[in-house]
Amino acid sequence: MSKRGWLALCLAFSSIAATAAERCTLSKFEIPVAMIGNRPVVKIGINGTQVPLLVDSGAFFSFLSPAAANQLKLKLSSLPFGMRIDGLAGEVEAQMTVVDRMQLQDGELPNIEFVVGGNEIGSGAMGILGRNILTMADIEYDLANGMIRIFFPKGDCGDTNFAYWAGDQPVVMLPLLRDLKRSPRAAIRAVAQINDKKIRVLFDTGATSMLALSAAQSAGIGKEQMKPAGRVRGGGRGSVDAWTAPLNTFVLGGETVSDIRIPVADFDLADADMLLGIDFFLAHRIYISKGQRRMYFTHNGGPVFALSATDMAKVRAAAASAPASGEASELDAAGYARRGAGSASRNDFIAALADLDQACALAPNEADYFVRRAVVHLALRQGREAMQDFDAALNLAPTHTEALLKRAGMRLRSASDAALADLQTLDNTLPPQAHARLEMARLYLRFDHTSEALVQLTHWIPTRDTDIELPQVLNLRCRLRLKLGIELDGALSDCDRAVDADDKNASFRVSRGFLRLRRGEVDKAQSDFDKALKLKPDDPWSLYGRGIARSRLGQAEAGRADLDAARKLRPQIDADAVKKGLPAPG
Numbered sequence: 001m002s003k004r005g006w007l008a009l010c011l012a013f014s015s016i017a018a019t020a021a022e023r024c025t026l027s028k029f030e031i032p033v034a035m036i037g038n039r040p041v042v043k044i045g046i047n048g049t050q051v052p053l054l055v056d057s058g059a060f061f062s063f064l065s066p067a068a069a070n071q072l073k074l075k076l077s078s079l080p081f082g083m084r085i086d087g088l089a090g091e092v093e094a095q096m097t098v099v100d101r102m103q104l105q106d107g108e109l110p111n112i113e114f115v116v117g118g119n120e121i122g123s124g125a126m127g128i129l130g131r132n133i134l135t136m137a138d139i140e141y142d143l144a145n146g147m148i149r150i151f152f153p154k155g156d157c158g159d160t161n162f163a164y165w166a167g168d169q170p171v172v173m174l175p176l177l178r179d180l181k182r183s184p185r186a187a188i189r190a191v192a193q194i195n196d197k198k199i200r201v202l203f204d205t206g207a208t209s210m211l212a213l214s215a216a217q218s219a220g221i222g223k224e225q226m227k228p229a230g231r232v233r234g235g236g237r238g239s240v241d242a243w244t245a246p247l248n249t250f251v252l253g254g255e256t257v258s259d260i261r262i263p264v265a266d267f268d269l270a271d272a273d274m275l276l277g278i279d280f281f282l283a284h285r286i287y288i289s290k291g292q293r294r295m296y297f298t299h300n301g302g303p304v305f306a307l308s309a310t311d312m313a314k315v316r317a318a319a320a321s322a323p324a325s326g327e328a329s330e331l332d333a334a335g336y337a338r339r340g341a342g343s344a345s346r347n348d349f350i351a352a353l354a355d356l357d358q359a360c361a362l363a364p365n366e367a368d369y370f371v372r373r374a375v376v377h378l379a380l381r382q383g384r385e386a387m388q389d390f391d392a393a394l395n396l397a398p399t400h401t402e403a404l405l406k407r408a409g410m411r412l413r414s415a416s417d418a419a420l421a422d423l424q425t426l427d428n429t430l431p432p433q434a435h436a437r438l439e440m441a442r443l444y445l446r447f448d449h450t451s452e453a454l455v456q457l458t459h460w461i462p463t464r465d466t467d468i469e470l471p472q473v474l475n476l477r478c479r480l481r482l483k484l485g486i487e488l489d490g491a492l493s494d495c496d497r498a499v500d501a502d503d504k505n506a507s508f509r510v511s512r513g514f515l516r517l518r519r520g521e522v523d524k525a526q527s528d529f530d531k532a533l534k535l536k537p538d539d540p541w542s543l544y545g546r547g548i549a550r551s552r553l554g555q556a557e558a559g560r561a562d563l564d565a566a567r568k569l570r571p572q573i574d575a576d577a578v579k580k581g582l583p584a585p586g
Helices: 003-010 066-071 213-218 280-281 314-319 333-345 349-362 366-377 381-398 401-410 416-427 438-445 448-462 470-484 488-501 506-517 522-535 541-552 555-571 571-580
Strands: 015-017 025-032 035-036 037-048 049-055 094-104 109-119 127-129 139-143 145-153 173-174 190-193 199-204 210-212 227-235 238-253 257-266 272-274 283-288 294-300
Touching: 003 506, 025 294, 037 280, 066 109, 094 333, 094 438, 109 173, 139 349, 145 272, 173 190, 190 272, 210 213, 210 238, 213 238, 227 257, 257 381, 280 283, 280 333, 333 349, 333 366, 349 366, 366 381, 366 401, 401 416, 401 438, 416 438, 416 448, 438 448, 448 470, 470 488, 470 506, 488 506, 506 522, 541 555, 541 571
Parallel strands: 049 127, 199 272, 210 257
Antiparallel strands: 015 025, 025 145, 035 037, 037 049, 037 094, 094 109, 139 145, 139 283, 173 294, 190 199, 190 238, 210 272, 227 238, 238 257, 283 294
């Protein structure tokens, strides 16, 4: 996208004078951001349709999910020859598309390229707004108040302090590692220090702060100090081991943070040792100057890192001291809602509730404000108030996806018919490709509505060929078809695809083993259970399935031994097998 396009877009917005240099002026426009959980989401227009995108300063380019491209009826083409896209933990299978018209606030830009690929993002986002957009001019991240500002400096701005909001607050001026003016899509990187060890950090609004395992070890953090935390993933199909670890000090441009717990993962980004993620951005107000190759930031108060050992309750006390966007009286309903969502993202639910109360009072016809407040009520375990807000939101917007999903989940025990009605409304209104259909399937299963869940999975799967969740979803559809005793050829195809995608997953082998028992392929079933038990020796379902297979193959004593072992590990396994529609012994 050309600078001319940005400048044309900017003409509609006012100019403000920077305080440090009379000849330096800044033209700006603002992009409102909705914090959904810990995801900063903006809405842009794509060929006239409003599309929510995750703001991701760590992504070199803007992305759309394959499902979103399908829903928007965009034409796809191959990536340029030799182009390869790597995520945090693996390669991203991708294509390209060109959007005829992209609407951003009051302006429109023609012929904007997007990469199409990667995994579903969650939080309702259909893609990523990356650095091909975010680094085309100076940018301010004021995410605690739900705002991004794009600035176009003009004149002699070489010595300007761009932290125009700071007043008497301490300002950190941080040199950046790359020449953003010459490399417009370069990652935003700087030098920091952990435990007296210098490292390179990459500023990434699309992630939570995370330290590379190699950097942690070089800073003197041993494996014995780390607690396993499962696995983490990025845009590609892979995942990597993760831990949490203590960090004595973190220093960035003169700001020092002590007594920290930090996520650690076994990743290699080549040009960075640590991601400074959304938790860092929410804790600071940040201006990035391309011309100066500097970052300016001030601290908003409260913990800098999401897993800080600091008592999270201290956030509540700190939040009042750093509204960062002027006095409360200056805010309108949208401003209160954005700031409230920012506080909720930092687990400061008391401050969030106060702001969202104001937003709902000032704009009682805005459904989304009630949804955001309902989510805060849920975090505070105020179920009755949350339900009242979901009801209010759906009276205003009867097809609000998040409100219908969450209300259906809350109605699971007390009002199952009403919950099923919410799910039916979603089914009637959502596009077939919607990511929410996967959550709908899971809710239907909680109500034991297997056929309806199967329908939702069959909507979800066709546009997710490259998604990291696909093998698990294929395995689930295989088991649902087995339970219903239908489409067994399709079930076998699902199970085969799941096993091919991850042949180290024992549960995928177990699913295919039971399906093969149902199909009368007993030898193949036993082989699957044998391989599952090599992967997970004490799995009761593998023993149970192999016991049935051995019995059918005339190995009565060995079959009884497997069944007895399975029942010892899981005494209710026979009843559970009946509920799951699995083949029974005998």
